[in-house]
Amino acid sequence: MPVPELRLLTGGETPLLVAEGLTVRIGDHPVLEGLDFTLPPSGLTVLLGPNGAGKSVLLRTLQGLLAPVAGRLCWRDGDPPRRALVFQRPVALRRRVRAQLAFALSCAGIPRRARPARIAELLELCDLAPLARRPARRLSGGEQQRLAIATALALDPGFLMLDEPTASLDPAATLAVERLLARIRRRGIPLLLVTHDVHQARRLADRVLFLHRGRLREEAPATRFFTAPASPQARAYLEGRLLP
Amino acid sequence: MDELARAFGLALGLLVSGDRELYGIVALSLEVSLAATLIACLLGMPAGMALALFRFPGRRMLVVATSALMGLPPVVVGLFVYLLLSRAGPLGALGLLYTPAAMVIAQTVLVTPIVTALTRELGESLLAEYGDFLAAMGRRGLRAIPTLLHEGRHALVTVALAGFGRAIAEVGAVMMVGGNIRHVTRVMTTAIALETGKGEIALALALGLVLLTVALAVNALAHLTRLREAELAHARA
Amino acid sequence: MIRWMYAFLAILPLLLGAVRADAGERFIVLQSTTSTQNSGLFDYILPKFEQATGIQVRVVAVGTGQALRNAARGDGDVVLVHSPADEARFVAEGHGILHCRVFYNDFVIVGPNLDPAGVGGLRDAAEALRRIAAAGREGRVVFLSRGDESGTHKKERALWRAAGLDPTAESGSWYREAGAGMGATLNMAAGLGAYTLTDRGTWLSFANRRDLEVLVEGDPRLFNPYGVMVVNPKRHPHVRFAEAKAFRDWLISEAGQRAVASYRVHGVQLFHPDVRCGDMPTPEARP
Ligand SMILES: Nc1ncnc2c1ncn2[C@@H]1O[C@H](COP(=O)(O)OP(=O)(O)O)[C@@H](O)[C@H]1O
Numbered sequence: 001m002p003v004p005e006l007r008l009l010t011g012g013e014t015p016l017l018v019a020e021g022l023t024v025r026i027g028d029h030p031v032l033e034g035l036d037f038t039l040p041p042s043g044l045t046v047l048l049g050p051n052g053a054g055k056s057v058l059l060r061t062l063q064g065l066l067a068p069v070a071g072r073l074c075w076r077d078g079d080p081p082r083r084a085l086v087f088q089r090p091v092a093l094r095r096r097v098r099a100q101l102a103f104a105l106s107c108a109g110i111p112r113r114a115r116p117a118r119i120a121e122l123l124e125l126c127d128l129a130p131l132a133r134r135p136a137r138r139l140s141g142g143e144q145q146r147l148a149i150a151t152a153l154a155l156d157p158g159f160l161m162l163d164e165p166t167a168s169l170d171p172a173a174t175l176a177v178e179r180l181l182a183r184i185r186r187r188g189i190p191l192l193l194v195t196h197d198v199h200q201a202r203r204l205a206d207r208v209l210f211l212h213r214g215r216l217r218e219e220a221p222a223t224r225f226f227t228a229p230a231s232p233q234a235r236a237y238l239e240g241r242l243l244p
Numbered sequence: 245m246d247e248l249a250r251a252f253g254l255a256l257g258l259l260v261s262g263d264r265e266l267y268g269i270v271a272l273s274l275e276v277s278l279a280a281t282l283i284a285c286l287l288g289m290p291a292g293m294a295l296a297l298f299r300f301p302g303r304r305m306l307v308v309a310t311s312a313l314m315g316l317p318p319v320v321v322g323l324f325v326y327l328l329l330s331r332a333g334p335l336g337a338l339g340l341l342y343t344p345a346a347m348v349i350a351q352t353v354l355v356t357p358i359v360t361a362l363t364r365e366l367g368e369s370l371l372a373e374y375g376d377f378l379a380a381m382g383r384r385g386l387r388a389i390p391t392l393l394h395e396g397r398h399a400l401v402t403v404a405l406a407g408f409g410r411a412i413a414e415v416g417a418v419m420m421v422g423g424n425i426r427h428v429t430r431v432m433t434t435a436i437a438l439e440t441g442k443g444e445i446a447l448a449l450a451l452g453l454v455l456l457t458v459a460l461a462v463n464a465l466a467h468l469t470r471l472r473e474a475e476l477a478h479a480r481a
Numbered sequence: 482m483i484r485w486m487y488a489f490l491a492i493l494p495l496l497l498g499a500v501r502a503d504a505g506e507r508f509i510v511l512q513s514t515t516s517t518q519n520s521g522l523f524d525y526i527l528p529k530f531e532q533a534t535g536i537q538v539r540v541v542a543v544g545t546g547q548a549l550r551n552a553a554r555g556d557g558d559v560v561l562v563h564s565p566a567d568e569a570r571f572v573a574e575g576h577g578i579l580h581c582r583v584f585y586n587d588f589v590i591v592g593p594n595l596d597p598a599g600v601g602g603l604r605d606a607a608e609a610l611r612r613i614a615a616a617g618r619e620g621r622v623v624f625l626s627r628g629d630e631s632g633t634h635k636k637e638r639a640l641w642r643a644a645g646l647d648p649t650a651e652s653g654s655w656y657r658e659a660g661a662g663m664g665a666t667l668n669m670a671a672g673l674g675a676y677t678l679t680d681r682g683t684w685l686s687f688a689n690r691r692d693l694e695v696l697v698e699g700d701p702r703l704f705n706p707y708g709v710m711v712v713n714p715k716r717h718p719h720v721r722f723a724e725a726k727a728f729r730d731w732l733i734s735e736a737g738q739r740a741v742a743s744y745r746v747h748g749v750q751l752f753h754p755d756v757r758c759g760d761m762p763t764p765e766a767r768p
């Protein structure tokens with residue numbers, strides 16, 4: 001059912017991912033139940049849903065950190081693409097900014113000689129150049145979030161997920177992250193973004209997935225989702241009266 | 245009070261005069277305990293990280309065992325290593341008993357559980373923070389260990405210093421396997437025991453002062469390291 | 482800066498080890514007692530032996546019992562202890578050979594100079610112990626035993642037997658077992674103001690006497706003979722037999738005996754030469 005609609009949206013391109021009946025348990029507790037959805041090969045998809053809906057669990061599953069107990073993930077190329085996940089709490093190593101990026105590049109298998117140029121590029125892209133020599137854990141929240149994004153980008157991902165990257169940032173830092181996301185999007189990297197900020201979702205989203213209590217309640221183009229949500233849960237959520 | 249003052253005077257005199265025997269004893273103590281600490285770290289740190297990282301049958305037992313062995317009395321370690329290295333023991337043919345090597349072995353046995361247990365605790369807290377991140381970066385299993393050791397490096401220095409402190413201060417194990425042989429296996433603690441035995445309180449006190457100085461230096465180093473750790477690690481808002 | 486300090490600490494053992502690399506030396510391990518070590522005898526005579534032969538003597542000073550047990554396991558080349566009965570058993574069991582009695586000193590009973598048990602000046606050690614026990618039961622004095630199976634401890638038990646008493650039944654009250662070497666026991670006795678049995682050698686060189694003094698001496702039963710043996714190389718092939726025998730031979734030689742006789746603490750001769758090899762009855766009647 002969702003596939004023809006997706007073709008419409010993506011100009012007939014093959015989706016990056018088709019998930020069928022995705023079910024994830026943590027312990028005995030079913031956290032995600034029979035999710036069917038697709039992700040387009042480009043653009044920014046926003047994953048919405050109240051607290052505890054299972055958004056973080058879904059990202060961790062797509063990253064390969066959790067294994068589904070049922071259902072399938074069909075990636076475009078068979079194998080999953082190189083993926084990267086920016087965690088809800090940004091990871092700052094006990095090193096300087098440069099060194100953290102160098103570490104990420106070594107994880108990506110970039111040879112030592114090629115690293116300085118890539119580091120410079122990432123610092124530039126994420127507006128971190130003046131902070132290169134600062135200890136990563138000394139950065140402000142916004143700076144740490146941009147470093148976490150730069151660290152994820154160091155893997156040269158073909159798919160990037162971000163878990164509430166602006167949740168605890170002030171408006172200026174939020175704007176900086178949003179600008180960065182727009183830049184990444186323009187580079188053609190497909191993005192999956194979790195946020196609670198409906199305005200932000202409106203500003204950035206091409207498409208929306210709406211999750212409630214472990215079930216997918218709606219999957220729609222952003223414009224339609226925000227103007228005419230189909231599911232009662234999504235409507236209630238947008239009006240601020242949905243209980244988790 | 246008079247006795248104490250006299251002993252201190254003599255102690256300082258010995259230290260200042262650069263008594264060769266005294267310095268030989270101090271040098272051997274440092275050599276043995278540093279070597280033992282180094283070996284214990286090479287064994288215990290990766291082992292501790294592995295214990296934090298992997299789930300396997302018997303892991304719980306190992307965790308409990310290392311924690312329990314942390315408090316092992318040095319004489320028990322000494323007895324164990326003595327029975328091992330004694331000519332009548334399984335490793336007797338090596339002829340290591342009553343040599344500095346035997347003392348290094350005994351102190352390594354003493355310190356390794358400490359290093360392992362403390363490293364495991366550290367590893368578990370690092371994993372809580374970085375486990376998913378490292379997995380997402382493709383550093384799973386054994387490949388996570390170097391990164392975890394690197395991220396924990398400042399805390400690990402404190403771990404190593406704790407091990408060294410235990411090694412340099414113990415007397416039971418080195419006495420038993422070293423034999424407190426003059427010029428060969430006499431270290432600060434065994435010399436203190438001997439001089440006290442002879443009633444030479446001042447000499448014992450002089451050695452005690454050196455031991456105290458070493459302990460102070462070690463703690464100063466630990467403190468400096470912690471300051472540095474604060475710069476890189478504890479800066480979260 | 483800190484990094485360099487740690488690097489330095491890491492290689493320090495190697496540096497120190499290189500400085501002290503004196504391997505290849507000829508040496509023997511001597512299992513002996515705390516009394517000979519603490520009295521300073523070894524520090525005095527061993528350099529003479531080392532100079533004469535080029536053989537380094539590595540002394541492990543423990544109690545007689547432990548010295549013999551260690552040697553029986555092969556952890557030593559030569560033994561110098563003071564407990565004739567144990568020495569005889571050691572030889573009989575085939576652990577030791579070339580047994581000789583080499584020198585003797587004597588035991589003394591020391592105690593607080595106020596002497597609440599009233600034993601000062603007695604020449605009869607058994608009678609002294611009876612008085613100490615009697616005063617101890619009245620709670621007026623404490624007797625401190627080595628309690629470590631050392632030669633001195635064995636001698637003390639023999640003296641209690643001679644006095645017709647078994648104080649171990651009252652261990653913990655007026656009779657206390659230190660479980661420590663001679664020096665440590667003297668330190669405790671000085672601290673407690675207790676009576677104890679000590680060899681004269683350790684006593685004379687002991688520096689922390691406080692108000693302890695010699696109260697009982699001169700009883701023939703306080704005689705304390707030392708014996709030397711080589712660990713049997715047939716049992717323990719790794720024993721450095723030639724060097725060990727060289728040490729034993731030197732001790733019973735005129736040079737060795739002269740060295741022992743000339744050792745003095747505060748002008749007092751501590752050990753008296755007395756060589757007897759082969760079958761030796763245990764003479765009780767020596768000064
Ligand atoms: N490690 C875990 N152990 C147990 N339960 C978990 C764990 N992680 C998540 N859950 C549960 O799964 C559900 C979804 O959590 P999560 O995906 O973090 O929600 P959110 O949508 O707010 O990100 C919640 O009920 C949460 O309690």
Ligand SMILES: [Mg+2]
Nearest residue numbers: 055056088163
């Ligand atoms: Mg979440």
